[in-house]
Amino acid sequence: MSSADNTPERERLSEDLIFDVLKNRRRRYTLHYLKQQDRPVELSELAEQVAAWENNTTVEGLSANERKSVYTSLYQTHLPKLADAGIVDYNQNRGVVELSANAAQLEGYLRPQDEFPWIRYYLALAVVSAVLVIGDFLDVPPFSAIPNEIWGVLIVAAFAFSALAHYLRRRRLARQERPSNVES
Template sequence: MTGVLRDAGNEGRTEPTREDVFHLLSNRRRRHTLHYLRQRDGEQVDLRELSQQLSAWENGVPPAEITHRDRKTVYTSLRQTHLPKMDDANVVDYDPNRGHVEPAEEFEDVEVYLDVVPEQEIPRSEYYLGLSAFAAALLAVAWVDVFPFDLLSDVTWAAVIVALFAVSAAVDTYYDARRQLGSDGAPPDLPEQD
């Protein structure tokens, strides 16, 4: 990964570049690792525990139902590939000898790149642009007293528009909290399971 230098300890590490972060987050297991570590509030976790949970999410079953083979596949890829890359980027501290993983210095800075927008939703910027256009049109017809918009005062229409934005923002805030890495349950990029 370019932009990431490393020697013994944290000295010599530099902040990962934007490209480094996107490369790091391009893999689902690395994103799920971040999700799990965030759920654990910065605690050190055992690689076995991490691989068991990631395997459970990938297979859509509770961790207790994961077979040794399923867990071993995830364990091996985390140990040999994903955790060393995340450690090199200073996103996690990974001790391969003890099998421990914990958030590192750059862990919190990665979240800025993780706005998850499900395929069936429109981006917020487009939604709020459309809502603003609707509000402007509504105010315009209310201001020129076009029927039936002249039945309510301009102040009432302004209050309706403020309420639309307030409800939209509240709903957006609620769903945004559910899409954050580290929120309860499975990672936000997995399909919801019954």
């Protein structure tokens, strides 16, 4: 705890630690589910969902052995490792786990991949905007027929709309039900 404000201190996770934690699929599934729920989760609920993803089935379709295997490994190995790394808060006695503040450092490593080529899109939008501005500046018809203010509003609106679409798409991807590497 920080003595100044009584909030937990966020420790900087090393890249080696992050890669070590994330090299295991079961831990990645665990982090995905905890992020999705955004609340403390009971170990049994977590184990069922992770087992369902691992076995490509629903929670209802799991066998007792599949549940028990995942529950045991989460209880004995994976959750203590995540807790020792400071990524989750794990109360082993109560069987409750939730993401800690340090989990935010994993965001760039766990984010579902967006197949849309946003970099190329924004580059093309910038090139088109530059052509419009240069055409207007050089009084090339039809660019010179439209007032500068209109061009400015159109270009800003195009970037604003694009940024909003990008943001909403990322939010949708982040909230997807299954982790990105689980087959449908």
